[in-house]
Amino acid sequence: MLRYALGACLSVLVAVLFFPPDWSVGWGGESQKVAPARLLSRSDLSLYDGEKGSRGLYLAILGQVFDVHKGHKHYGPGGGYHFMAGKDSSLAFITGDFTESGLTDDVSSLSPLEVVALYDWLDFYHKEYQHVGLVVGQFYDETGQPTEALLEVEASLAEGQKLKAQSEAEKILFPPCNSEWSSSRGKRVWCSTKR
Template identity: 40%
Template sequence: MALQLWETLKEAITAYTGLSPTTFFTVLALGLALYYAVSGLFGSSDRHSRARDYGEQTQPLPPPVQLGEVTEEELKLYDGTDPGKPLLMAIKGQIYDVSQSRMFYGPGGPYALFAGKDASRALAKMSFEEKDLTGDISGLGPFELDALQDWEYKFTSKYIKVGTIKKSSVQVEEGSSSAAQPALSTDNTQEKPSSE
């Protein structure tokens, strides 16, 4: 079978090119060698310079810095405008370091408007509107909450959590609890004399 195929190939080469099979394969080999020699002279220096340029442009990412609890105003400082700071974004009050995806979330990227913010509502609604760039998820429907949950899973699996956002409502509760303590202490002092 293989011998018949070889004989057919030799006849086809002679019929179509007018060359003997040995001459045909010699010319083919010389053509390939010449191609690799020429492309090596011109192409390799270009590839090396592109690799060198890319290496100069991209620097290794610094290790993520744990921020702890920050306000939304403090989070805005990590929107990518300062190349010396990590690029951060929050979902449901949890802050993630998205520096490794700077081409998406950094300045000029398609999702740059999410950087430095809690973008929970915008992600849930698949919205790029400024009014939706907030962590407020009240009033969202079940499909939107499911979409937000999917985003949260993606972020927890891909990025490192570096902090949380301080909620202003927590500060109000602290103020109200400190106001409630004197009332309790007053009640306790009133109860003690009546129980004696």
């Protein structure tokens, strides 16, 4: 058993040392070329607003760009969320402020729990739409590496996840209670016993 474990560790070490850094090994053991992230400036991204003559229909959240063309009825001209097309308006996903000042990628004002909610939106876009690149600016530098701002958001996310887990644990320990009052029956209080 020990010999098998050592052999497996040695195989991983060899793979790490000898595979080129831009290759990864898939679940089936096959090698796959990993494409470098496409980097877009803010002005490049603005060319993908879905308007007539635009290059497509993109939006960004936390600096990650998604092709939202399949949701054209929502993000295209006349759609309820068209104001998000061609830009990173991360803050608006949480605040609901769809004015020009609210359609920004500056999320420094968000609480840790709000950052958790923002990452829920990011997960939604990863599941529903094609990820096509990164925006150079607030969250990624010219080489596609995370900026200090993104590292701060990720630290806030970690704190928010701890707070959320703590809150959920407290709900299990202290189930919610309800109260009711009527003139005929008076006051009544009951608590859930479900865990």
